[in-house]
Amino acid sequence: MTSVPKSGAGVIRPGFVWAAPAALFFLLFAIVPLLLVAVLSFTHWDGISEPRFNGLDNWTALVHDPVMIQSVWITLLLTVLGVATQTPVSILLGVWAAGHQRNRAVLSAIYFVPLLLSATAVSLVWRAVLDPNFGVPSQLTWLFGDGNLLGSQSGAIAVLTFVGVWQFTPLHALIYQGGARAIPQVLYQAAAIDGAGTVRQFFHITLPQLRNTVITSTVLMVAGGLTTFDTVLILTQGGPGTDTTVSAFHMYQKAFKSFDFGAGSAIALVLVVIATLISLAVVRLSGYDRMRGTTEGL
Amino acid sequence: MGSRFTAIAAATVLVLGMTAACGSGGSSSDAGSGTIRVMVYGDATNKVEKQIVETFNKTSKVKVVLDTVPGADYQQKLQTVINTPQAPDVFFNWGGGSIQPFVKADLLLPLDDFIAQDPGLKSNFLPSVFNSAVVDGKPYGVPMRGTQPVLLFHNKKVLADAGLTPPKTWDELVAAAKALKAKGVTPIALGGADRWPTLMWFEYLYDRIAGPGLFQRAVGGDQSAWAGEDSRRALSTLRELVDTGAFGSNFDSVKFTDGGSPALVAKGKAAFELMGSWYYSTQQDGNPEFAKSGLGYTGFPTVNGGKGDPADVVGNTNNFYSVVKKTKHPEAAAAFLKLMYSEEFVKAQLAVGNLPTTVNTGDFLDTSASPAYSKYQYELVKAAPSFQLSWDQAYPPSASTPLQTAVQQFFDGKLDADGFIKAMQALPGS
Structure with missing residues (x-):
């Protein structure tokens, strides 16, 4: 925090040349593919023959596709559930892990293991653990009933949310750990002198100080939630029926199972638009774009 | 600095080498020699396919090169490659609806001419099985695994x-x-x-x-x-x-x-x-x-x-080999397909637990890994007035x-x- 140039006269501003490499990469790997997808969404293309323009066919079909409309809601539901469950757990874990005690370091090292596992492995393991006949549910019938977890919509959504918590909490806890360690100790020392206990310190110092971290983490969770795919592919395959068919999975089915790349592209564009709008909203509503510091007055 | 240069040079050589290797596959065009590429679903049965290819290559001037594509990605890979210069000459499929889009796009060779030259390419297979690779009245596939x-x-x-x-x-x-x-x-x-x-x-x-x-x-x-x-x-x-x-x-x-x-x-x-x-x-x-x-x-x-x-x-009636229309060596492909009713093929399939669908399979059932089970299935399929291909494949x-x-x-x-x-x-x- 010592050499950040303050804006004003006499400071050399980065010119266009400085931004060129990043802009070029962004153009090549984000904008160009996006435009191609936009063009594809107005074609019928099975991957074999030449793409054939079919006007608005894909789009009208999409508007009337009940699975598409349902998939948007399921995606949003899973995203909201993901943020609502992962945020409190990872804040508590992250703040706890920010302490410098050795047992905390050891335990957090163990706890961060899921971060190293691939989503495929995680999903396969949970699928086996939750098998209704040979997994945990068969031993805990008072809790799980007939164990038809992945065979009902509520059960399957609960499982997807739970596996999401298990899989992603470590990442966000790590972010919060970093955030919590950056909070100046003087604040706690002052609060302790004033007689504030741990709980009070948490709510009046830690949480407000973590505001920007919360936003970062939430944006990541929202982006992750909107593009949920691998766990759905392995745990539920969008089922039962289409009950957990999220938009990304619907797109995959259209493009790579039904070989209708035009329809798949249309879904992809809808996802891009929704994700962009939600990201903008989060940034605006949270005041993140104003980059307000949390160290004023220190 | 020196080591970085070496690494870049090595990488360049590697890339060039790979491109050269890819290029050599499709470029030979003189009749009588060259290669045909056969693409199959990668799994335990590849053992048989490798053996048959070896047998074929012993006598043929045109050599078969076998590409095994890991199972789960097979259909996607096939769909991506079939209308490109890298397309295989002969490929594995499930008959029925799995090849229908390719027939519609006019990418496959109807096997009528092959069968006219060697009626055995049709008559040596159980009809109920052979028919599931008939699209719009024309045969497009020869059974190549088990039923x-x-x-x-x-x-x-x-x-x-x-x-x-x-x-x-x-x-x-x-x-x-x-x-x-x-x-x-x-x-x-x-x-x-x-x-x-x-x-x-x-x-x-x-x-x-x-x-x-x-x-x-x-x-x-x-x-x-x-x-x-x-x-x-x-x-x-x-x-x-x-x-x-x-x-x-x-x-x-x-x-x-x-x-x-x-x-x-x-x-x-x-x-x-x-x-x-x-x-x-x-x-x-x-x-x-x-x-x-x-x-x-x-x-x-x-x-x-x-x-x-x-x-x-x-x-599943069987899996099939279909031939791509653009192949440069149709006569070699035909000769290769003939091996699918050879004694060696039938015995090799039975040995790995598959039940081939040639009319002579019945003669070799005792060599199967589980004779009673193979005989039961073979009689069942042979006697069946109709063998409906799975709906999702049809x-x-x-x-x-x-x-x-x-x-x-x-x-x-x-x-x-x-x-x-x-x-x-x-x-x-x-």
Whole structure:
């Protein structure tokens, strides 16, 4: 925090040349593919023959596709559930892990293991653990009933949310750990002198100080939630029926199972638009774009 | 600095080398020599394919190069590559709907000329199998692996304990299901989360009740076939079975592919399972003791008053080799296909547990890994008046997701008969 140039006269501003490499990469790997997808969404293309323009066919079909409309809601539901469950757990874990005690370091090292596992492995393991006949549910019938977890919509959504918590909490806890360690100790020392206990310190110092971290983490969770795919592919395959068919999975089915790349592209564009709008909203509503510091007055 | 330069140079050489290697595959064009590329689904049977290719290459001037593509990605890879200069000359497929889009795009070579030169390319195969790679009246494939009819498997001990014998009729099956349920056993194991095992119940019941014609009409584009009385009867019969609890209540959380449903049968927690003939080797891998002494199998029961021949079977008729129209060596491809009815081929397939569908297979069944089981299947398929290709293979790939979704929703009770019929009528057809 010592050499950040303050804006004003006499400071050399980065010119266009400085931004060129990043802009070029962004153009090549984000904008160009996006435009191609936009063009594809107005074609019928099975991957074999030449793409054939079919006007608005894909789009009208999409508007009337009940699975598409349902998939948007399921995606949003899973995203909201993901943020609502992962945020409190990872804040508590992250703040706890920010302490410098050795047992905390050891335990957090163990706890961060899921971060190293691939989503495929995680999903396969949970699928086996939750098998209704040979997994945990068969031993805990008072809790799980007939164990038809992945065979009902509520059960399957609960499982997807739970596996999401298990899989992603470590990442966000790590972010919060970093955030919590950056909070100046003087604040706690002052609060302790004033007689504030741990709980009070948490709510009046830690949480407000973590505001920007919360936003970062939430944006990541929202982006992750909107593009949920691998766990759905392995745990539920969008089922039962289409009950957990999220938009990304619907797109995959259209493009790579039904070989209708035009329809798949249309879904992809809808996802891009929704994700962009939600990201903008989060940034605006949270005041993140104003980059307000949390160290004023220190 | 020096080491970085070396690394870049090495990488460049590697890349150039790979490009050169790729280029050499398709560029040779002089007749009489060169290569044809054969693309197959990568799994344990590749052992046989490699052996056949070696045999072929011993005498042929045009050499076969075998590309094995890991199973799960096969259809995607094929779809991506088939209309490019890197397309294989000959490729593995499932016949029926799996090659229909390629036929429509005019990418495949009809085998009429090959058959005119060597009638054995048709007459040496069981007709019911050969016919499932006929599209729009023209043959496009030669059977190249084993046939996989769907059978009703059971746990002998569970049936004996309940005082039951394997059911020959639908009514006996329903009665058995009720008796087993009363004893606390799940009557029928079903890997509903995989969806295609559920589809097998539809395939057989539609055949038994309506005969093979209904589905043939439907897949040929006659959507009214689904709405008929026979279709409704098949659905209500199925509905009744589901409603009696024959499949238990959590079948949609169970998979066949991760060993869930076979374990239910092997451990005596369920009595029956309807599955393709590969079930035998699945049980051999997972539960060898049970496969040896406890596993029984029968054909699908007859349905009282049904129009279908009780000897009809459904399943995967076989896999096929098809030839790409652009191949530079059609005569070499034809010569290669001839090996698919050779004695060596039949013996090699039987040795790995596959059941080839040549007319001479019957002569070698004693050399099979499990002769009794092979003989049973071979007689079943040979005697079958109709061998219906699995519905999800008979329709083009674009129909597979909506088809499987509708099947699962009907079993779940989310779709009633009307809803199911509507979903079937909306399937993208040929």
